[in-house]
Amino acid sequence: MALLEVSNLDVRFALRQGDVKALRDVSFTLDRGERLGIVGESGAGKSVAAFTILNLIAKPGYIADGSIRFDGRELTTMKPRQLQQIRGNKVSMIFQDPMMTLNPVLTIGEQMIECLKAHRRIRRRDAREIALNKLHQVYIPSPERRLDQYPHELSGGMRQRIIIAIALLLDPDVIVADEPTTALDVTIQAEIMELLLELCEKHNVALILITHDLGVVSQVTQRMLVMYAGRVIEQGPTREIINDAEHPYTQGLINALPQMATPGQRLNQIPGSMPSLANTPPGCAFHPRCSFSVDANGERRRDCREVIPTFVRSGNCDVACHMVRELVERHSPEHDASDNGPSEKREAL
């Protein structure tokens, strides 16, 4: 059994203009010690996914459907008190902007000790000792002094180290890191990423790494999901996706990388931009930007326009694309061609 099992998750925001469907039919699993990357353009629903894992989605957001099983326990229906015992203890989070994540009026020590005291019956002095030890592990210089400092006295990189230390305080099983280096200076991004990787490997902590940096994903994670407009459109082993992406959107992302451009030429950007989740196009949400959705006569394929693609297995990856399905089915004639979407999807997971 996987450590974390997310299936068919639907998350919506009840706004005055109607529900915004932020996550649709999102499913994935995470094994103990595994590192999973989630990539996608900003607005794809990555942060919503991160918060939902801890059932932390706040009003007007709500989980409309689906299940989140952690260690065999269902989080979507769990009582707040029990959820509290999992948050920060079994599953902890790292936020994007270290400048905003720590409370400005509480000392670093206070913010670490309160976390320990929330989950363990522990004396303040012992909690302080553990906090100190964790600060050592994230290579904070003169950690003793830091405990009595306030966040504003530390640089962004330092603060993110402290946040990593807080995430590790209770030796969690999973860390969900939502773009942990995006807000940092380029020079320290690599340092922080390396630190996170080192600590996860050393303590056998599973990591869900949310980022839009494909380079980082390929270095750190073993498997990855690609999200587009609230849906997972491709998932599989990171190496396989990076080397040979199937979904036109993933291909576009990889081709848009600076190192894929011919020197002196424009970057190969995907034309257009991701639709807002409030009005995603029908069918495949990517079809208006997809060059493969145009058939030989220069017309948009009907299935791309009208039918939401289900996952099809290609190699070790699952891809939600009509064009890929066609290719796969053409090359494996023994494949049952009848469209039994849901069961196929389950099999794909």
Place this chain on the structure above:
Amino acid sequence: MIAFLIKRLFHAFLVMFIISVISFAIQDNLGDPIQQMVGQSVPDSERAELREELGLNDPFMVQYLRFAKNAMHFDFGYSYFYGEPTIEVVLRHLPATLELVFATTVLIMLFSVPIGVYSAIKPRSPLSRLFMGVSIVGISIPVFLTAIVLIQIFAIGVQFTPFPVDTGWGSWLNGLLSTDGGMPAYGRGDVVHVVGTWSTNFASLEGLSYLVLPSISLASIMLPLFIRLIRAEMLEVLQSDYVKFAKAKGISMRRIYFVHALKNTMLPVITVGGVQIGTLVAYTILTETVFQWPGVGLMFLDAIERSDIPLIVTYLMIVGLIFVITNTLVDLIYGLVNPTVKLTGKPA
């Protein structure tokens, strides 16, 4: 710290200088003091002599410098009406006003924090909606109207008899709708002398009862403002990343509300609130008039009616001074409780 103090003191002096110039300058536009001081029968020659004697014929600058020099020693001259040093008149009336402001401040702090916090934590609950509705009403009704309504209901009493009085249930329901009144609403009542010019209402329940209606009506605008300010700040803080992070750490909601959020909420409230409390001293004029509260506000209105210019000027200066002192204190307190502010002379 020292540099911060010096800078704040410099600011304070600058503000006091401006207040002194303004309050002194308006004296020319406030009627003729001689007319108020002497009877109809006094001949013009005598009036001119008196005018000369009081220095009312000197150039503006000369009069101002003389005024400023004396003001340093709290010597603002003699009240035309009382015939004694104005500072003594003000000091005699000041304790009444300060006690009223103090009682109002206590009321505001006692009610604004819990109500503001509650309506931020449970923004959709019926009680929160009620608080918000009532606070809008409180803000929009003028103080004197609130005061008059309070007097009618709690001092005079209202007899409301829509139900038949000759039945048991009818008179019981009528009793619910009616009030006996009896709450004191005129002056300070018997006060207990403490020291100097300070006599207090806080020594007995009887004395406190005189404070109830005036302080409620003085709080009627400021309290709703505070409630809304605290609610708005708290709502914003609850949306912040550090509150979300605290939730993700598995901290209890109680600790998040009262340790993580409240402190951050109160920081801006201290600044805005402290300044507002300072202005309360000036806002007492209406309340003191309605309740005939013998404080500096009532004294000031009387002084205006009598064109008692030295007393008017003294009032403006002393209230200005109180205002400047509270502002400086507020800045200091803010600096002490907010770790991100260093008390240096340099801007942050």
